[in-house]
Amino acid sequence: MAKFTENRLGRQLAFQFLFGLEFTTLDWQVALPEFWAMEPVALTRGSLEQDESFTIEQENTSQAQFERARQFAGPLIAGVCEQQALLDAWIAEALDNWRPERVGRIEWIILRLALYEMNYCPESPDTVVIAEAIRLATMFGDTESPRFLNGLLNRFLERKREVQEDTGASDEGPADGLG
Numbered sequence: 001m002a003k004f005t006e007n008r009l010g011r012q013l014a015f016q017f018l019f020g021l022e023f024t025t026l027d028w029q030v031a032l033p034e035f036w037a038m039e040p041v042a043l044t045r046g047s048l049e050q051d052e053s054f055t056i057e058q059e060n061t062s063q064a065q066f067e068r069a070r071q072f073a074g075p076l077i078a079g080v081c082e083q084q085a086l087l088d089a090w091i092a093e094a095l096d097n098w099r100p101e102r103v104g105r106i107e108w109i110i111l112r113l114a115l116y117e118m119n120y121c122p123e124s125p126d127t128v129v130i131a132e133a134i135r136l137a138t139m140f141g142d143t144e145s146p147r148f149l150n151g152l153l154n155r156f157l158e159r160k161r162e163v164q165e166d167t168g169a170s171d172e173g174p175a176d177g178l179g
Helices: 003-021 028-037 040-050 063-082 084-094 105-120 126-140 145-167
Strands: none
Touching (some): 003 040, 003 063, 003 126, 028 063, 063 084, 063 105, 084 145, 105 145
């Protein structure tokens, strides 16, 4: 499994955990070990095998490769949970003609995940993050989700680039005032 595929699976695992967290009162640090104990990679394998663009070959896939996907997901989960209030404020501020409560939970979680990665994970190219968010929206959202997320995330990307140009900042670290 290539690094790209491991990261793709890691994002999907992060999304699944963060979405499930919406339906519990458990603290994320308590819920995360329980999530990993359920072996979500095994549960996810079925959905990946149904994706025509990706097939897991049993004999070529090691537990170590799935562990690397989990290692990729862990910091994303922690970062989104720790920065949730800021991410939510950015999202709410960016919604033109939309009340935040109109945005579905699936879309909101994908937005949090993508915005965190775009602003705190400089090793992840923004275009890849947006493409992966659209893929998650296609897998888990409704028919309008990919288009909605694409538009909103591209707006964030434009704003991020404007802030970087205005401040002379690089792609390292969060772009303050993104919202």
